[in-house]
Amino acid sequence: MADYVLEVKNVDKVYGQGDTEVYALRNLSFSVKRGEFMLIVGSSGSGKSTLLNMIGLLDRPTRGKVIIDGIDTSELNDNELSTFRNSKLGFIFQFSNLLSDLTVLENVTLPRKIQGTIQNSADEAKTLLKTVGLENQMHKFGNQISGGQAQRVAITRALIAKPAIVLADEPTGNLDSVSAETTVQLLKSLNRKLYQTFIIVTHDRHQFGEVDKVVTIKDGRILKEEMEANLV
Amino acid sequence: MDYRAQIGIRFITRRRGSLIAASLAVAIAILVVQVNSVIFQGLYDAIVRDQINYRFGHVYITRQEDFITKSDFMLVNWLERIPYVQAAAPRIDSAASINATIGGKIIRDYSVPVIGVDPVLDREASTMYQTVAPGGQYVSYRDSVVVGAIVDRDLGYPQVGDTIKLKFKDQFGQDILRRLTIVGITATAGSVGLDNSVIMNIDTLREILDRPHQTQSILVKLSDPTKDTDVKDLFLAAFPSNADKFKAQTIEESAEQTLSGFRSGIALINLVGYFGMMSSAFAVVTIQMMQVTSKTRDIGVMRAIGAKRKDVLLVFIFQGMVIGAIGAGLGTVMGVTYTAYAKETHMTFQGSLPLEVKYNWTSIMQTDIMAFVLAVIASIYPAYKATRLEPVEAMRVG
Structure with a gap:
């Protein structure tokens, strides 16, 4: 039996009611195995970010189920969803979204503080920051580092709580080409090194080169689902 | 330190303008109460002092009729x-x-x-x-x-x-x-x-x-x-x-007629002071609402990475506690300085009656605690509004 870390089953997301009803996502189903590096691609307005919000439990589907690590998340209340997001999911946003009033180190350890597992968290954060080459920036505030550096901090923040899945929404969308390439390589190396599942939303599929799986979304539907064997 | 306290403190201390404005609102409210106390309680005590010294003593003995x-x-x-x-x-x-x-x-x-x-x-x-x-x-x-x-x-x-x-x-x-x-x-x-x-x-x-x-x-x-x-x-x-048929009265009894009117006056003046304090609470509400607005994206991020609604609530409550504590501290310094000035300069009422100025630490503490509690209470509504933000919307708006 396959070790699925994520199963999306018949997910609809509908905005509005009656005549104004708009389907942002329509009957989406796919699954992701543990350790896979997966892309969700599509043009602007295709519904890929909406889908990421469903997978990230930041929004609820109108119909269907999102099962993460074998747990049907539609059954969870608001507090349980928060706890679940904290323990099972790591987020990397387009605009890094560091808390500018916290230092780099404090930003990275924040998920662990929320989790209440602060023991060794600073040491682990320092190790991770060293991995991404930011060991000398850890006492700077979030707004005192470059965009590329901030995105690398966001990656370590996403990893600190050892989540089942790391979700990234256009992680290179706000970076120059050099920083974007560095970020892509970093994500892929972490995927291999940590056997960490990554689901990345992007409009630039080619930037990521070889990946395990690509789901292409168009008008809220899956247009194409390609596995490793079919990918060039 | 609890991370919610840390974030609350950082949010407000790194926005000096908001911190100064909110703390000053609290401090000025305390100062108003203190000034009222120095002047009107000082006037009352001066009248009691003069009634004791000139007319009745501490105990006044007469014979009925x-x-x-x-x-x-x-x-x-x-x-x-x-x-x-x-x-x-x-x-x-x-x-x-x-x-x-x-x-x-x-x-x-x-x-x-x-x-x-x-x-x-x-x-x-x-x-x-x-x-x-x-x-x-x-x-x-x-x-x-x-x-x-x-x-x-x-x-x-x-x-x-x-x-x-x-x-x-x-x-x-x-x-x-x-x-x-x-x-x-x-x-x-x-x-x-x-x-x-x-x-x-x-x-x-x-x-x-x-x-x-x-x-x-x-x-x-x-x-x-x-x-x-x-x-x-x-x-x-x-x-x-x-x-x-001796009649013996304490100063409170013998000077009751003179003092009762003043007591009502002081109660009224204190009420004005406490209304001032309520105004400062509204200022804190406004500044805290501005803080919530400016921190909407951060709230969204915190919620996305697992903070619960009550954690967000606590961040802004801690922020209110910082405002209350700094405001109370500042208000106390300003109030005590004014009291010291009034005492050292032998402040008089309308240029004639020297006020009986005392450091009433109990009253100062009560005012401080009240101001602190009001600042915290004033933070509840903005904090509640912050908890109502949905992560996706918050990150989009911010």
Whole structure:
């Protein structure tokens, strides 16, 4: 039996009611195995970010189920969803979204503080920051580092709580080409090194080169689902 | 440190403008309450002080509806044996008429209060002798008088050494005309009933009123004013006779008529101060709402990475606690500085009555705690609004 870390089953997301009803996502189903590096691609307005919000439990589907690590998340209340997001999911946003009033180190350890597992968290954060080459920036505030550096901090923040899945929404969308390439390589190396599942939303599929799986979304539907064997 | 406290503190301390504005709002509210307290409580205490020093002492002994016929010498000696009693002195209050010049017109038979005092004992039990202006002296020999500044003015400014004629009525209603020599002129700050009076030797007044050996009141000064009820009770227990019909009152009782009005006034002024405090709470609400707006994206991020609604609530409550603590600290410094200034400069009310300025630490603490609690309460609504933000919307809006 396959070790699925994520199963999306018949997910609809509908905005509005009656005549104004708009389907942002329509009957989406796919699954992701543990350790896979997966892309969700599509043009602007295709519904890929909406889908990421469903997978990230930041929004609820109108119909269907999102099962993460074998747990049907539609059954969870608001507090349980928060706890679940904290323990099972790591987020990397387009605009890094560091808390500018916290230092780099404090930003990275924040998920662990929320989790209440602060023991060794600073040491682990320092190790991770060293991995991404930011060991000398850890006492700077979030707004005192470059965009590329901030995105690398966001990656370590996403990893600190050892989540089942790391979700990234256009992680290179706000970076120059050099920083974007560095970020892509970093994500892929972490995927291999940590056997960490990554689901990345992007409009630039080619930037990521070889990946395990690509789901292409168009008008809220899956247009194409390609596995490793079919990918060039 | 709890991460919610850390974030709350950072949110507000790294927005100096918001922190200064919110803390100042709290501090100014405390300052208003403190200034009110210094002025109006100081005025109240000054009136109590003067009532004690000039008119009633800490315990005021009279005889119901009549003069005291027991020997004042005996009563004073008995009272002075009580350890808390510093001194006691007999007095007689009466009235006399003078021919005064008011506004350039001669007014005949203008009535003035007359206070008969014992020249020796009164100096121990009262500070009234200190109100005599330089160049004069307190009543000493039998036909000497000290006139109040207002009476002196109404008499056309007679000087020390001049004589004045006072017309009394004795206890049988007979007019008695007496010429007395001015030995001093009082200038009482605030005119607490003395600047419009005449002070004279009690024995002379007894003789004029035909009340030999009688006394109207005995004012008792205590070394420990908190024992006033004990002294009062001891005295009444020692002289329970129906024939004596003694009445003993603490200052709160004897000056009740004067003080009750002031107490209501102070309550009203305090209410104004507390309304000021409510205004500061509204300022805190506004600033906290601005904070929530400016931190919407951060709230979204926190929620996305697992913070619960109550965690967001606590962040802004901690922020309110920082505002409350800094505001209370600043308010205390400002309030205490003002109090020190008022004390050092011997601040007066309307340029006359010196305020009785005290460091009322209990009141300061109460005000601080109230301001702190209000700042926290004022943070609840903005904090609640922050918890209502959905992560996706918050990150999009921010």
